[in-house]
Amino acid sequence: MKPAPFDYIPAASVAEAVAALAELGDGSKVLAGGQSLLPMMNFRLARPDALVDIGGLGELRGVQARERFIEVGALTRHLDLERTGVPGPLGSLLRSAGAQVGHLPIRTRGTFGGSVAHADPASEWCVLAALLDATMTVTSLAGTRTVAAADFFTTIFTTALEPDELLTAVTLPRLDESYRVAVVEFARRAGDFAIVAVMVACSVRNGVIGDARVCLGGVADRPVRSLAAESLLAGQPAGAAAFRAAADAAAAAVSPPADIHGSAGYRRDLVSVLLRRALERMAP
Amino acid sequence: MIGKPLRRVEDLPLLLGTGRFAADISLPGQAHLRVVRSPVPHGMLRGVDGRKALSMPGVIGVWSAADLDLGPIGFRMVAFPGMLPYRQPVLAAERVRYVGEPVAIVLADDPYRAEDAADLVELDIESLPPVLDQLQEPAQFDDQNDTEALLHEDGYGDVGAAFAAAPHVVELTVTVGRHTGVPLECRGALADYRPGAGTLDFYGAAKVPHQNRLLLAGLLGLPPQLVVLREAHVGGGFGVRGEVYPEDVLVCWASRLLGRPVKWIEDRNEHLLAANHSRDQVHRIRAAVLADGYITAIDDEFWLDQGAYVRTHAAAVPTLTASMLPGPYQIPAYRVRGHVRLTNKTPAGTYRAPGRYEGTFARERLIDAVASSLGKPAMEIRLSNFISPDQMPYARPMSALGTDLEYDSGDYALLVGKAQARFGLAELEHGLAARRALGEAVGMGCAFFVEKSGLGPYEAVRISVDQSGHIDIITGAGSMGQGFETVITQICAQELGVRPETIRVLHGQTDQIEHAMGAFASRLTVMAGSATLIAAQALREKALAAAARMLEASPRDLELSDGAVRVAGDPDTGISLAQISEALRPDQAARWGLEPSLTADGWHTTDHMCYPYGLHIAVVRVDAGTGQVIAERLLVAYDVGRAVNPMLVEGQIVGGAAQGLGGALLEEFRYDDAGHPQCTTFMDYLLPTRAEMPPVDVLITEDAPSPRNPLGVKGAGEGGTTAMGAAIAAAIDAALGVPLGVKELPVHPEAALRLAKAARRESTSEPGGA
Numbered sequence A: 001m002k003p004a005p006f007d008y009i010p011a012a013s014v015a016e017a018v019a020a021l022a023e024l025g026d027g028s029k030v031l032a033g034g035q036s037l038l039p040m041m042n043f044r045l046a047r048p049d050a051l052v053d054i055g056g057l058g059e060l061r062g063v064q065a066r067e068r069f070i071e072v073g074a075l076t077r078h079l080d081l082e083r084t085g086v087p088g089p090l091g092s093l094l095r096s097a098g099a100q101v102g103h104l105p106i107r108t109r110g111t112f113g114g115s116v117a118h119a120d121p122a123s124e125w126c127v128l129a130a131l132l133d134a135t136m137t138v139t140s141l142a143g144t145r146t147v148a149a150a151d152f153f154t155t156i157f158t159t160a161l162e163p164d165e166l167l168t169a170v171t172l173p174r175l176d177e178s179y180r181v182a183v184v185e186f187a188r189r190a191g192d193f194a195i196v197a198v199m200v201a202c203s204v205r206n207g208v209i210g211d212a213r214v215c216l217g218g219v220a221d222r223p224v225r226s227l228a229a230e231s232l233l234a235g236q237p238a239g240a241a242a243f244r245a246a247a248d249a250a251a252a253a254v255s256p257p258a259d260i261h262g263s264a265g266y267r268r269d270l271v272s273v274l275l276r277r278a279l280e281r282m283a284p
Numbered sequence B: 001m002i003g004k005p006l007r008r009v010e011d012l013p014l015l016l017g018t019g020r021f022a023a024d025i026s027l028p029g030q031a032h033l034r035v036v037r038s039p040v041p042h043g044m045l046r047g048v049d050g051r052k053a054l055s056m057p058g059v060i061g062v063w064s065a066a067d068l069d070l071g072p073i074g075f076r077m078v079a080f081p082g083m084l085p086y087r088q089p090v091l092a093a094e095r096v097r098y099v100g101e102p103v104a105i106v107l108a109d110d111p112y113r114a115e116d117a118a119d120l121v122e123l124d125i126e127s128l129p130p131v132l133d134q135l136q137e138p139a140q141f142d143d144q145n146d147t148e149a150l151l152h153e154d155g156y157g158d159v160g161a162a163f164a165a166a167p168h169v170v171e172l173t174v175t176v177g178r179h180t181g182v183p184l185e186c187r188g189a190l191a192d193y194r195p196g197a198g199t200l201d202f203y204g205a206a207k208v209p210h211q212n213r214l215l216l217a218g219l220l221g222l223p224p225q226l227v228v229l230r231e232a233h234v235g236g237g238f239g240v241r242g243e244v245y246p247e248d249v250l251v252c253w254a255s256r257l258l259g260r261p262v263k264w265i266e267d268r269n270e271h272l273l274a275a276n277h278s279r280d281q282v283h284r285i286r287a288a289v290l291a292d293g294y295i296t297a298i299d300d301e302f303w304l305d306q307g308a309y310v311r312t313h314a315a316a317v318p319t320l321t322a323s324m325l326p327g328p329y330q331i332p333a334y335r336v337r338g339h340v341r342l343t344n345k346t347p348a349g350t351y352r353a354p355g356r357y358e359g360t361f362a363r364e365r366l367i368d369a370v371a372s373s374l375g376k377p378a379m380e381i382r383l384s385n386f387i388s389p390d391q392m393p394y395a396r397p398m399s400a401l402g403t404d405l406e407y408d409s410g411d412y413a414l415l416v417g418k419a420q421a422r423f424g425l426a427e428l429e430h431g432l433a434a435r436r437a438l439g440e441a442v443g444m445g446c447a448f449f450v451e452k453s454g455l456g457p458y459e460a461v462r463i464s465v466d467q468s469g470h471i472d473i474i475t476g477a478g479s480m481g482q483g484f485e486t487v488i489t490q491i492c493a494q495e496l497g498v499r500p501e502t503i504r505v506l507h508g509q510t511d512q513i514e515h516a517m518g519a520f521a522s523r524l525t526v527m528a529g530s531a532t533l534i535a536a537q538a539l540r541e542k543a544l545a546a547a548a549r550m551l552e553a554s555p556r557d558l559e560l561s562d563g564a565v566r567v568a569g570d571p572d573t574g575i576s577l578a579q580i581s582e583a584l585r586p587d588q589a590a591r592w593g594l595e596p597s598l599t600a601d602g603w604h605t606t607d608h609m610c611y612p613y614g615l616h617i618a619v620v621r622v623d624a625g626t627g628q629v630i631a632e633r634l635l636v637a638y639d640v641g642r643a644v645n646p647m648l649v650e651g652q653i654v655g656g657a658a659q660g661l662g663g664a665l666l667e668e669f670r671y672d673d674a675g676h677p678q679c680t681t682f683m684d685y686l687l688p689t690r691a692e693m694p695p696v697d698v699l700i701t702e703d704a705p706s707p708r709n710p711l712g713v714k715g716a717g718e719g720g721t722t723a724m725g726a727a728i729a730a731a732i733d734a735a736l737g738v739p740l741g742v743k744e745l746p747v748h749p750e751a752a753l754r755l756a757k758a759a760r761r762e763s764t765s766e767p768g769g770a
């Protein structure tokens, strides 16, 4: 449980970081909070030749509030978001998702951008990014580009990021006051990665659901929106009948993986139970 | 002093960060050892190629079985000759038998380089199909032997007749999964062979240093007295830590080969692959029952997954399983057949409450089954089958760990009554019923058990007082964090009338005392505690005799208190232990006509164990949507004979209960169909954390002191664990309203959900149901 040899390059600026990545090529990796990468290196599941440490780049940490959206810097810690003052339903969503990431020591070091780049299909931030159709801002020597969440998560632990690219920020749309949101997940112990995670954001006016967003983690090789559930919710009165129908449809539509923590069938059961709970509990 | 919750005397260095654990110890010039382990569960080892590794910087050498001239690792406990072929070689020679089996070693000047180089050692292994199920018919182990290493048969009475005559026969099959003790400190060893002197010092010993010295010296062909084992601070033992494993032998062998110190520190990944697994038993058990619930016979057959080899514990677990299974009940006739079967998994050994966690689960589930088939409360069945106090001492015609199984004392019904009153069980059950009526799946489950403790045959203690009055107590027994030093200090302080701060307990160093058994089987307070009392009494006599000469008084008129001897009723005559020690200096003692040195030895020997007992109660809630089982409260009533330090007894019980809960709900070593271990990190081997652990209420009673030792004490190390699995299982049944729903531990949420669904189907299909 000691990492294979590697070079260590602390970056003093974004420019320096992307220059280093460009020079080092395939064998290099960005080091952010280290809460996923370092365990993988200790198990020798990851053997980068070099680490480009972006931990010192203060400009990448923090939330910029704009009128229609917010921009979350890649180095924003999980704990920053658990305690964020972002108002409205988006703030609720960030706080309750943040509180469910790992344990306190992990939340103090782990970063939002690291989670998104790591692309664990059960990660809260990946589920949230897919739920809200986030936009990723990515920089390399070649310049800056943006990638939509739907195109970003390609498969398990894999994203659209090129080896020389740095994720600098993620843009999340603000949710207006009509939105009700909830994060519900199941893990065998407090702080473990969810076996299944469910996030919902539904606009409800006069008791009727408008825009309905349902995203599931832990049921596929990436976070997935449940189109089946969303279409059964939109336009329906926000109530038990629609919730049950959506939950059952979401469960029927997934084909989850199996592992020692739960069979595919069990995960499907969890989708139905957790989605129903999320819909019942959603709040501004 | 005895009976007081004295704060732990051993904590200060730990709190100051000056503790020294195995990894903290280093010697100049040490080399670092890394073990190359088999990546496959079963196969023929065709070759080990270390050439690439040898070319790496800092690498000293690569060695495999062909370079070694060492026999397999021997047995320390109850052994049968038939088990000898199944001992583990220090390095695999022709065959590898589990993922993680040591195949080669790499030595380097730095632990990182050793690990890098070990990665490059190439193993040529021809895979063979693995054996992964102890219920499968025995397969071939080697040319002469099959995979059933032992069929252990025991029992007494006419079981056949009892079953033939019984109006009711209740039968069930239950399983306890594969889990083990996981100390926070992984293993570690530093061996220092001195060429010329021919001595070998071994740091990082634990639990049983004297016994391990014999094993290691025997393997290496050294006289035991030239091998010194040294115990440092130990971050948890639980039965797992401190046995002789291949790595312990390898550091010694390598140090002798290189003539320099060799260090090996285990990482967590290795620990979960290499240190003993435990449990993993399937029991098919039946009871012959009379109409009133009296059990006339139990017939049990069990299958134990021993893993790839039989390690130092030999037959300890199966024989303890067999002999302790009848527990607190009379059971006039009993038959047990235990199959110890080898598979291609990490070898198994003892873990806190070995054999009893499993046997208690089987027996208490059987009691619940009897109760449900007769429509009676389970506690009523228990009460009507208990061995009664007037039957004590109660001899069951069997043996346990080589001793006659004779329960020394106990009043089981009294403990049940006290627990019911103290914990308010009737009100508790009432409250749970009210919550169930509102739709919550909550329930309470109970399980009763008898533990064993204080295994002999001996333990020795030497007490000496220096010229400042400071007292050293020397014992070879080990301390793994359980509070051993505190307990020994209390016993000595009480007998000598001295302050605990003047006492130091030295333990686990084989060059300080010739003989010791060690720290296992909840034996130390009984054995080393009694030896301490006996040594302190002898020292007291010696001090009084000396003071009598010095004061020209009769020893009968003297008393020892506050570290000084006085003439009774004359506070001004005080002569301190320091002064007595000074007077007994070798050049002074003759003046008084006394043996020099204020020192005394004490031995406690016994042929029998003592048998504490207890009641575990669990209150759980099941999330009927996810199947998650949430333990809301755990209650433990335990009769320990006499509690030298009730705070430490409680600490042992709470920690033990957490491990019992872990085995019931979370912890399990799983293997895939190809025999690859699935739980080799803390992401997949789930230990309970603070969040999963509810408060534990502990009731300690002292109603049945042991007549078998001068203190009346019984052991407290394992009684927090023993019946927790059975109690939690019963609580889940109660929560879901499914009698005997839980037959398998750990209870995965998926399994609980299946039960919950079955219960819902049952209740909705009931005619006239709501």
Ligand SMILES: Cc1cc2nc3c(=O)[nH]c(=O)nc-3n(C[C@H](O)[C@H](O)[C@H](O)COP(=O)(O)OP(=O)(O)OC[C@H]3O[C@@H](n4cnc5c(N)ncnc54)[C@H](O)[C@@H]3O)c2cc1C
Binding pocket: A029, A030, A031, A032, A033, A034, A035, A036, A037, A038, A039, A054, A074, A100, A101, A102, A103, A106, A109, A110, A111, A112, A113, A114, A115, A117, A118, A122, A123, A124, A125, A161, A165, A166, A167, A168, A191, A192, A193, A194
């Ligand atoms: C015990 C434990 C429990 C955990 N539980 C949870 C949980 O419940 N939910 C959860 O979501 N996570 C959990 N985690 C993971 C944790 O949230 C990590 O912090 C997170 O996955 C990665 O963020 P990091 O900043 O630590 O990234 P690192 O570990 O430093 O990096 C992770 C990966 O992302 C890449 N990377 C990082 N930043 C960038 C960037 N800006 N641009 C490009 N690539 C980048 C790295 O190269 C690496 O491949 C847990 C971790 C542990 C150890």
